[in-house]
Amino acid sequence: xxxxxxxxxxxxxxxxxxxxxxxxxxxxxxxxxxxxxxxxxxxxxxxxxxxxxxxxxxxxxxxxxxxxxxxxxxxxxxxxxxxxxxxxxxxxxxxxxxxxxxxxxxxxxxxxxxxxxxxxxxxxxxxxxxxxxxxxxxxxxxxxxxxxxxxxxxxxxxxxxxxxxxxxxxxxxxxxxxxxxxxxxxxxxxxxxxxxxxxxxxxxxxxxxxxxxxxxxxxxxxxxxxxxxxxxxxxxxxxxxxxxxxxxxxxxxxxxxxxxxxxxxxxxxxxxxxx
Amino acid sequence: xxxxxxxxxxxxxxxxxxxxxxxxxxxxxxxxxxxxxxxxxxxxxxxxxxxxxxxxxxxxxxxxxxxxxxxxxxxxxxxxxxxxxxxxxxxxxxxxxxxxxxxxxxxxxxxxxxxxxxxxxxxxxxxxxxxxxxxxxxxxxxxxxxxxxxxxxxxxxxxxxxxxxxxxxxxxxxxxxxxxxxxxxxxxxxxxxxxxxxxxxxxxxxxxxxxxxxxxxxxxxxxxxxxxxxxxxxxxxxxxxxxxxxxxxxxxxxxxxxxxxxxxxxxxxxxxxxxxxxxxxxxxxxxxxxxx
Numbered sequence: 001x002x003x004x005x006x007x008x009x010x011x012x013x014x015x016x017x018x019x020x021x022x023x024x025x026x027x028x029x030x031x032x033x034x035x036x037x038x039x040x041x042x043x044x045x046x047x048x049x050x051x052x053x054x055x056x057x058x059x060x061x062x063x064x065x066x067x068x069x070x071x072x073x074x075x076x077x078x079x080x081x082x083x084x085x086x087x088x089x090x091x092x093x094x095x096x097x098x099x100x101x102x103x104x105x106x107x108x109x110x111x112x113x114x115x116x117x118x119x120x121x122x123x124x125x126x127x128x129x130x131x132x133x134x135x136x137x138x139x140x141x142x143x144x145x146x147x148x149x150x151x152x153x154x155x156x157x158x159x160x161x162x163x164x165x166x167x168x169x170x171x172x173x174x175x176x177x178x179x180x181x182x183x184x185x186x187x188x189x190x191x192x193x194x195x196x197x198x199x200x201x202x203x204x205x206x207x208x209x210x211x212x213x214x215x216x217x218x219x220x221x222x223x224x225x226x227x228x229x230x231x232x233x234x235x236x237x238x239x240x241x242x243x244x245x246x247x248x249x250x251x252x253x254x255x256x257x258x259x260x261x262x263x264x265x266x267x268x269x270x271x272x273x274x275x
Numbered sequence: 276x277x278x279x280x281x282x283x284x285x286x287x288x289x290x291x292x293x294x295x296x297x298x299x300x301x302x303x304x305x306x307x308x309x310x311x312x313x314x315x316x317x318x319x320x321x322x323x324x325x326x327x328x329x330x331x332x333x334x335x336x337x338x339x340x341x342x343x344x345x346x347x348x349x350x351x352x353x354x355x356x357x358x359x360x361x362x363x364x365x366x367x368x369x370x371x372x373x374x375x376x377x378x379x380x381x382x383x384x385x386x387x388x389x390x391x392x393x394x395x396x397x398x399x400x401x402x403x404x405x406x407x408x409x410x411x412x413x414x415x416x417x418x419x420x421x422x423x424x425x426x427x428x429x430x431x432x433x434x435x436x437x438x439x440x441x442x443x444x445x446x447x448x449x450x451x452x453x454x455x456x457x458x459x460x461x462x463x464x465x466x467x468x469x470x471x472x473x474x475x476x477x478x479x480x481x482x483x484x485x486x487x488x489x490x491x492x493x494x495x496x497x498x499x500x501x502x503x504x505x506x507x508x509x510x511x512x513x514x515x516x517x518x519x520x521x522x523x524x525x526x527x528x529x530x531x532x533x534x535x536x537x538x539x540x541x542x543x544x545x546x547x548x549x550x551x552x553x554x555x556x557x558x559x560x561x562x563x564x565x566x567x
Contacts, residue, residue: 214535
């Protein structure tokens with residue numbers, strides 16, 4: 001098949017337009033973070049005339065940004081680890097064993113995706129209150145783990161399915177138990193799957209807003225999305241300079257890690273859908 | 276027979292230890308809160324008496340007499356259907372282009388197309404709030420293109436919901452594109468070429484050959500995007516707070532306001548139950564289609 005030169009040029013034009021549309025909005029954050037408030041209002045489109053660092057200085061010294069950044073990092077790291085720890089054995093069980101309730105278990109995992117935030121947050125509020133976990137980082141981590149786990153189990157099951165049972169059987173003849181064969185034989189072969197789960201739970205825990213907004217009650221405990229929403233305030237004048245600086249810094253870690261992990265996440269997501 | 280039964284029993288016993296951590300999380304942080312959350316709808320908080328009283332299905336009954344709820348419900352339907360539909364159309368277009376043999380720098384383009392996926396929805400929303408600002412970048416461009424009075428994207432009651440929808444479409448494009456792209460890559464190019472030789476038009480080829488062969492991916496995309504979009508809270512909350520005058524109010528936001536601003540957790544839970552019922556229909560449809 002051939003494609004006429006005109007069509008080829010059009011193809012590239014449209015793709016480039018799409019890319020501009022998808023990437024360009026970020027540029028405003030970058031520009032605004034280096035502009036003074038007056039300049040942002042006077043010339044919303046232009047490159048900063050004079051690069052100023054007052055916005056960055058302000059969010060570092062006059063706000064709780066650093067604390068909230070630290071909170072987000074701890075929450076993300078803990079959620080990633082816990083999600084992997086909880087999802088791995090369950091994914092293995094789904095892949096290797098037949099047990100009663102297996103289908104219900106799988107359907108339940110899918111159904112959790114549809115649970116409305118409002119119902120879950122009301123219920124979780126009560127649960128966390130009972131265990132004195134409201135407004136604490138462990139409380140948030142437990143919640144996020146439960147959100148990322150269904151996906152993690154489903155994805156890892158797909159990975160484990162692809163690993164030949166024969167490999168494990170050989171080891172079991174040599175006296176290797178189930179848990180050991182999971183850790184020693186299956187896991188090393190499913191590193192891409194683990195990275196996919198890690199990337200997914202990182203995105204989820206770093207970016208989640210609604211539950212953090214309800215569960216976290218003060219500046220010292222907010223994660224970055226809540227900090228940003230609070231900084232913007234409700235109504236009134238938004239101070240775009242410092243807000244843009246904080247928003248940009250909040251994006252950078254997750255953007256970098258996502259770019260490193262996206263390959264695994266994408267193949268994990270689509271692997272199950274395509275077979 | 277005996278043997279295989281015992282084998283199954285043994286397998287089950289061995290599976291349990293592997294399932295325990297997930298079951299604990301599933302019951303404690305998913306099933307129990309779900310039930311607990313739903314039962315909240317049977318209660319209401321009487322502010323004067325400062326007590327929570329059992330009211331049965333009163334909250335559910337109130338829903339359909341509440342014009343604001345009906346408003347939020349119809350807004351949510353518009354929001355979900357147009358968002359998911361447009362996301363699919365635009366992403367399909369982008370994915371077919373990114374899949375083309377004639378495109379150069381494919382890897383680079385595919386990388387860039389993923390950017391909005393990684394960004395926190397809160398950041399996406401405040402970024403677009405700035406772009407849509409009166410006197411912001413978009414209106415500056417429209418003004419310089421000769422539009423004397425560019426629209427008030429965020430404060431015009433006719434437009435506010437659509438502004439939120441545009442933002443949501445933008446944010447959802449990478450996921451849908453990537454999924455479609457993965458599906459498209461599995462298609463045998465010979466079939467497409469054969470269809471072209473037989474004189475099938477572009478649209479015919481897409482609708483009759485390509486979409487059916489990636490049906491599974493398409494189903495997953497529609498199911499997940501419908502659920503995520505219907506439940507989406509962040510964008511409307513940051514962009515318009517449901518305003519102006521509830522013009523862009525959606526169900527998740529209305530439920531939140533009831534539960535956490537008006538002390539009507541019961542009413543919020545009733546709204547939540549309605550959301551849940553709508554989404555379970557989507558899931559049941561998905562499972563039926565997949566099992567077929």
